[in-house]
Amino acid sequence: MRLRHHARTQLAIALIRRGMRTSLVARISGLRPAVLRELHYEIHGCKPLPGQLPSTATLLGTARRQANASLFTGLYRAFGGAAVQRCIDIEALLTGHRLYLEQMAGLTGSDTLGPPLDINQGWVIARDLTTGLVLFRTCEPCAIPYVAGAFSRRSVDCPICALKVSRTGRDRKDDAPTEPLASSAAKQGKPNRDAKTHS
Structure with a gap:
């Protein structure tokens, strides 16, 4: 009987160390919630937080x-x-x-x-x-x-x-080639500074 209780306590400690909710640890280990809250405080230095499990x-x-x-x-x-x-x-x-x-x-x-x-x-x-x-x-x-x-x-x-x-x-999208400066400027109607002017 003592060995079985010891095994359940060790399992509860392992689960609480990993961050498992005390409500789940109680379901798995069979230990009383009050005992698990004390274990949680000893291990983490704080009370267990309440909350719902995700779906x-x-x-x-x-x-x-x-x-x-x-x-x-x-x-x-x-x-x-x-x-x-x-x-x-x-x-x-x-x-x-x-x-x-x-x-x-x-x-x-x-x-x-x-x-x-x-x-x-x-x-x-x-x-x-x-x-x-x-x-x-x-x-x-x-x-x-x-x-x-x-x-x-x-x-x-x-x-x-x-x-x-x-x-x-x-x-x-990241590898898409960028347009040359001259081509881009021409599309926007901007003069190309490198182009020669004719009088």
């Missing part, structure tokens, strides 16, 4: 957010296996999220996928995988797996392909 509609609302969530979910499934679509694997969630943050740190300079998901947002996606609100799909053209909301208009769109198209369009 998957928000987390998957754009191609960039969808690609971001797909990176996390792919790592989560790599450690938890197909079983993550039936129940949440907390150990796989922690390991996948840690590696996900490492991957995102390498992309921070380019801001490719926006800010990383925190552990609470990751848990929401993991939860909705088990209910069928989040689905795994594979893009036929690029063969990359991604996640989508079951009832989202984006459910059939690959976010990776969408970002590639968007990036290519921006690159083409």
